[in-house]
Structures are given as structure tokens and as C-alpha cells.
Amino acid sequence: MAPPAASAPLSALLHELFARLGSADPAMDASLAAHATVGKMSEHLWLRSMPSPAEVERITQFCLRAITHRAG
Numbered sequence: 788m789a790p791p792a793a794s795a796p797l798s799a800l801l802h803e804l805f806a807r808l809g810s811a812d813p814a815m816d817a818s819l820a821a822h823a824t825v826g827k828m829s830e831h832l833w834l835r836s837m838p839s840p841a842e843v844e845r846i847t848q849f850c851l852r853a854i855t856h857r858a859g
Contacts, residue, residue: 794821810854820850 798814798821805820806813827846831838838846 792822794818794825797821797824805854808851808854816854819853823850 798817801817801820802813805816810816824846827838827842
């Protein structure tokens with residue numbers, strides 16, 4: 788049995804939001820966004836750094852573009 792993924796709680800929180808935004812597959816899109824976000828957070832933890840406001844905005848916009856692209 789595999790250990791629980793660190794991104795699972797975030798994915799669960801994003802699922803309904805992605806559905807309301809028109810995602811064609813909200814479960815998959817929420818999972819992808821969560822994995823990408825947790826991955827970037829892990830990098831910052833290892834580097835002992837903080838994401839810049841511009842990086843946070845870029846990640847947010849990337850996820851939103853992915854949803855709207857898949858919904859269309």
C-alpha cells in the first residue's frame with residue numbers, strides 16, 4: 788500500500804472550485820495543480836527560500852489557464 792500523497796488534501800480542496808470554473812475533468816485538474824504546487828513548495832523547503840509574489844502569481848495563472856484550456 789502506497790503512503791498518502793502530500794498533495795491529496797490540496798487536491799480535495801481544489802476539486803469543487805475547478806468544477807465551478809468549468810473544468811472538463813475537475814478531479815484530474817485539481818490533482819495536477821496540487822502536485823505542481825506541492826512540488827514547488829518542496830523546492831522552496833529544500834532551498835530554505837520563499838516564493839516571490841510574482842512566482843505565486845505565475846503558478847496561480849498557470850493553473851487557471853490549464854482549467855480554462857481544458858474546459859474549452
